[in-house]
Amino acid sequence: MFDKIFIEKKEDIERVITRYLPKEEGYPKTVIEAMNYSVLVGGKRIRPMLLRETYALFGGESLIIEPYLAAIEFIHSYSLVHDDLPALDNDELRRGNLTTHIKFGHAMGILAGDALLNYSYEILSSAYELSPMYIDRCAKANKYISKKAGIYGMIGGQVVDIEAVGKTLDIESIEYIHMNKTSALIQAAMCAGAILAGATVEELNVVEEAANKIGLAFQIQDDILDIVGDEDKLGKAINSDAKNQKTTYVTIKGIEESRKDVETLTQSALDNLKALGYTNDFLFALIEKLINRIN
Amino acid sequence: MFDKIFIEKKEDIERVITRYLPKEEGYPKTVIEAMNYSVLVGGKRIRPMLLRETYALFGGESLIIEPYLAAIEFIHSYSLVHDDLPALDNDELRRGNLTTHIKFGHAMGILAGDALLNYSYEILSSAYELSPMYIDRCAKANKYISKKAGIYGMIGGQVVDIEAVGKTLDIESIEYIHMNKTSALIQAAMCAGAILAGATVEELNVVEEAANKIGLAFQIQDDILDIVGDEDKLGKAINSDAKNQKTTYVTIKGIEESRKDVETLTQSALDNLKALGYTNDFLFALIEKLINRIN
Numbered sequence: 266m267f268d269k270i271f272i273e274k275k276e277d278i279e280r281v282i283t284r285y286l287p288k289e290e291g292y293p294k295t296v297i298e299a300m301n302y303s304v305l306v307g308g309k310r311i312r313p314m315l316l317r318e319t320y321a322l323f324g325g326e327s328l329i330i331e332p333y334l335a336a337i338e339f340i341h342s343y344s345l346v347h348d349d350l351p352a353l354d355n356d357e358l359r360r361g362n363l364t365t366h367i368k369f370g371h372a373m374g375i376l377a378g379d380a381l382l383n384y385s386y387e388i389l390s391s392a393y394e395l396s397p398m399y400i401d402r403c404a405k406a407n408k409y410i411s412k413k414a415g416i417y418g419m420i421g422g423q424v425v426d427i428e429a430v431g432k433t434l435d436i437e438s439i440e441y442i443h444m445n446k447t448s449a450l451i452q453a454a455m456c457a458g459a460i461l462a463g464a465t466v467e468e469l470n471v472v473e474e475a476a477n478k479i480g481l482a483f484q485i486q487d488d489i490l491d492i493v494g495d496e497d498k499l500g501k502a503i504n505s506d507a508k509n510q511k512t513t514y515v516t517i518k519g520i521e522e523s524r525k526d527v528e529t530l531t532q533s534a535l536d537n538l539k540a541l542g543y544t545n546d547f548l549f550a551l552i553e554k555l556i557n558r559i560n
Numbered sequence: 561m562f563d564k565i566f567i568e569k570k571e572d573i574e575r576v577i578t579r580y581l582p583k584e585e586g587y588p589k590t591v592i593e594a595m596n597y598s599v600l601v602g603g604k605r606i607r608p609m610l611l612r613e614t615y616a617l618f619g620g621e622s623l624i625i626e627p628y629l630a631a632i633e634f635i636h637s638y639s640l641v642h643d644d645l646p647a648l649d650n651d652e653l654r655r656g657n658l659t660t661h662i663k664f665g666h667a668m669g670i671l672a673g674d675a676l677l678n679y680s681y682e683i684l685s686s687a688y689e690l691s692p693m694y695i696d697r698c699a700k701a702n703k704y705i706s707k708k709a710g711i712y713g714m715i716g717g718q719v720v721d722i723e724a725v726g727k728t729l730d731i732e733s734i735e736y737i738h739m740n741k742t743s744a745l746i747q748a749a750m751c752a753g754a755i756l757a758g759a760t761v762e763e764l765n766v767v768e769e770a771a772n773k774i775g776l777a778f779q780i781q782d783d784i785l786d787i788v789g790d791e792d793k794l795g796k797a798i799n800s801d802a803k804n805q806k807t808t809y810v811t812i813k814g815i816e817e818s819r820k821d822v823e824t825l826t827q828s829a830l831d832n833l834k835a836l837g838y839t840n841d842f843l844f845a846l847i848e849k850l851i852n853r854i855n
Binding site: 293383384386407416417424438 | 582587588638648665666667668669673674678681688699702703711712715716722736740
């Protein structure tokens with residue numbers, strides 16, 4: 266039952282984000298093809314789904330949410346495109362497909378990433394026009410998303426991750442990387458949903474903390490799958506962390522302890538969210554499913 | 561006299577944008593050093609200066625302008641950092657200094673550019689908090705800037721410029737590149753100033769057209785200086801367009817015709833702006849000076 270609803274919701278999100286993609290025409294056609302390829306090549310659409318479901322948790326019902334679904338996914342896509350570049354992770358495959366710079370060339374990989382990031386902000390800065398009465402909420406959501414995407418969020422995590430290659434890290438540094446490289450954008454998604462639905466500051470703090478735990482659990486699960494996962498299901502090679510000489514949560518804590526932490530973090534996040542007193546069964550089920558995922 | 565005021569105004573802009581730079585501390589310290597280096601390494605600060613002076617032309621007097629000075633310069637800086645990368649223009653020097661990726665490494669060059677772009681939007685999306693009464697104007701200015709920085713503006717021009725290497729271009733393609741790679745951000749600067757000062761839609765259209773001409777004249781002058789300029793004053797090698805097999809405005813129209821076009825475009829832009837009926841002698845002098853510049 267969950268799986269059927271999940272697929273329906275995922276397809277609906279993909280319809281929305283596809284509508285927000287730029288048309289492949291005009292002088293800059295090549296970069297637009299590269300942008301759209303990067304977004305449409307696949308993905309679980311977890312961030313827009315968490316955004317929409319958190320919005321619903323707080324009773325949000327407006328179409329104002331749609332540009333946010335697209336923008337949060339495009340920010341995620343840009344980060345993957347630049348991560349895959351030769352100077353960074355140097356990956357040729359993602360989700361079983363050629364990475365953007367392999368398919369469109371190195372220069373276009375850089376520019377498509379830039380273009381996706383900028384386009385996200387074009388979408389965010391126009392969003393309020395759908396419902397000018399929400400201009401304040403949109404302004405707050407845009408500010409929150411932009412902070413979590415930058416040096417005090419996702420990019421910060423990415424920088425420390427890149428600098429960590431070949432070094433031995435302590436658990437604090439690993440947690441910094443996970444909390445920023447992964448949790449920050451989960452926080453952006455869930456808190457933007459809460460802000461747009463009019464959540465109070467206290468509620469927002471709860472969502473932020475829960476999203477942090479979800480992101481951490483999500484990333485630890487990623488590290489586990491990099492060791493014990495199925496390459497076909499993952500759509501990428503396993504053991505990439507070992508190959509890239511990366512210390513991960515799992516190399517420090519071991520698989521069993523890491524699995525327990527994923528479980529504990531997820532339960533704690535769920536407890537926090539449920540204590541708010543609102544209900545969205547699909548959201549709660551989605552969060553539980555994230556830790557049992559195999560890709 | 562003009563030069564003295566110009567230097568004072570430039571120094572004041574540099575004080576403002578320096579205040580908006582992130583502190584070089586914490587886990588992501590390296591990327592912040594690379595961001596700040598990229599901004600502080602120099603530049604004429606033309607875009608923030610045009611922004612502030614256009615704001616003044618329309619009677620703007622609020623401090624709301626300050627985050628915009630920083631954001632527009634940071635967007636410009638990010639575009640230079642990514643332009644200089646090996647996969648794009650592959651430049652090792654800019655303004656007589658090492659380019660960011662040469663000084664901080666290739667990965668950090670990519671990430672510092674990403675970080676500067678994102679940080680610009682962090683600044684833009686917080687700007688309204690300085691004066692919440694201007695939330696509508698800020699929203700409009702942010703939307704305008706984001707559009708002009710993206711695929712329908714600066715990135716669009718950059719993409720076509722990169723694809724043009726080694727090809728023979730017609731004058732329409734050259735003008736598309738200039739209008740987008742250069743004029744778009746000049747438009748973003750001047751129109752953001754006008755929007756923030758409360759200019760009407762008709763006035764905004766005039767500023768947009770004038771800024772387009774100023775950007776075109778500015779870029780043609782750049783192409784001229786790439787042939788006849790003084791390397792020491794420019795802080796970079798000349799003849800880079802020939803080296804990169806780039807067709808430029810000058811290779812099609814010749815130096816004399818190009819010089820005339822710079823003059824005509826500039827006069828036309830000035831006439832448009834003066835016809836609005838407002839006065840800012842420094843702005844008008846600045847626009848005239850741009851065509852006589854030697855760096």
